[in-house]
Amino acid sequence: MRCICLSHETALEFWRLWSARNGIALHLFHCRKTIQTDDLPFRIFPSSAVLVDSSSAKRTVVEIIDGALEDGVPEELTELLGACRVVLSETHSSKRSKEPGLADSSSGAGKVLHVLGHRKPGVRTADGLTYHHSSATYPKGSFLKIARGVYVCAPELVFAQMASLLPFGALLSLGYELCGCYPVEASEYLVRHPLCSPNRLVAFCSHLRGFKGSAPAKTAARYVLAKSASPAETSLAIIATAPRNYGGFGMRGARLNEPIKLRREPERIAHGSSLVCDVLWPERGVALEYDSSQFHGSSSRLSRDSRRRSALAAQGLEIRSITASQLENVFEFQETILHAFRAAGCDFKRLNGKQLDRHMRLRSELRKCV
Numbered sequence: 001m002r003c004i005c006l007s008h009e010t011a012l013e014f015w016r017l018w019s020a021r022n023g024i025a026l027h028l029f030h031c032r033k034t035i036q037t038d039d040l041p042f043r044i045f046p047s048s049a050v051l052v053d054s055s056s057a058k059r060t061v062v063e064i065i066d067g068a069l070e071d072g073v074p075e076e077l078t079e080l081l082g083a084c085r086v087v088l089s090e091t092h093s094s095k096r097s098k099e100p101g102l103a104d105s106s107s108g109a110g111k112v113l114h115v116l117g118h119r120k121p122g123v124r125t126a127d128g129l130t131y132h133h134s135s136a137t138y139p140k141g142s143f144l145k146i147a148r149g150v151y152v153c154a155p156e157l158v159f160a161q162m163a164s165l166l167p168f169g170a171l172l173s174l175g176y177e178l179c180g181c182y183p184v185e186a187s188e189y190l191v192r193h194p195l196c197s198p199n200r201l202v203a204f205c206s207h208l209r210g211f212k213g214s215a216p217a218k219t220a221a222r223y224v225l226a227k228s229a230s231p232a233e234t235s236l237a238i239i240a241t242a243p244r245n246y247g248g249f250g251m252r253g254a255r256l257n258e259p260i261k262l263r264r265e266p267e268r269i270a271h272g273s274s275l276v277c278d279v280l281w282p283e284r285g286v287a288l289e290y291d292s293s294q295f296h297g298s299s300s301r302l303s304r305d306s307r308r309r310s311a312l313a314a315q316g317l318e319i320r321s322i323t324a325s326q327l328e329n330v331f332e333f334q335e336t337i338l339h340a341f342r343a344a345g346c347d348f349k350r351l352n353g354k355q356l357d358r359h360m361r362l363r364s365e366l367r368k369c370v
Contacts, residue, residue: 005151007116017076023190045144054117068147084113087128137209155195156204164213169365180228227256247362270311291321318344
């Protein structure tokens, strides 16, 4: 049976929709020390390491999409395939709308459907369809079947695909997102479903053969941390933990949103038996908390955050709050974490000239996230 396999940006868009539509409760996210692999996509959907009979003909692609939509597919797939169907069917009118004097009325203007096929390497784009040819050898679980005739590249493979398109910092940020639980819009009690784990990301990239981008993907995957709760936490963690030769401060050993069992006095302050830290170095006794009303909720939530920080300090942690402006200011951020680590008795050196150049490049790359 003819099929299509969504890849690259299209696959990433699907997984973001799926992650948001299958959110998990915030308290479950906080209770987990690690990502549970049993409910990751590669366990949920039928998978394959081989992609055969993948179509690149526009007419066939449209027929496959129509067949999947007629069968009834999950809401997130209906939304994505429906938008792609509009683009493919209105390509001619979209082209005409770009002519002088004609308004662009296409609802899918600018969207491109990315699909993957197992043929000689190369990329071909025409009429809203980008077909990526590949002769690589893929690990088990690379392609997940989400509807009749429709496969999607697994999140781990999407990460590797984007490695040839993104700079190191942006790719690392994408890895954090795939292994994290960002907020679900319009909900204070749900977070996005994690799509993979750092260990699986490393293992997957290590088994890719003949794949463009496998080297930078393997490198970046080694520095991805699980359980980031927001883009700001991701930037904070990357800047603090990435190796200095890649522009970070090189403070390895961190964990994100790690649950901590409290002693009696901190428990009294926190009104609970455990707490989580945004970024925690358990072996060093240092924690960083990102202070933002945008991702940490309302004023009442900020009050709870303040109580949490007091409890963590009573637990014996050297804790520092990082505001958005401090995170953006290179020298303020450096001085803040320098004093935190030195107060905890840890060695911490300021960035030298060459390291500072790399650091500025990393910050620039983080702004290029897709």
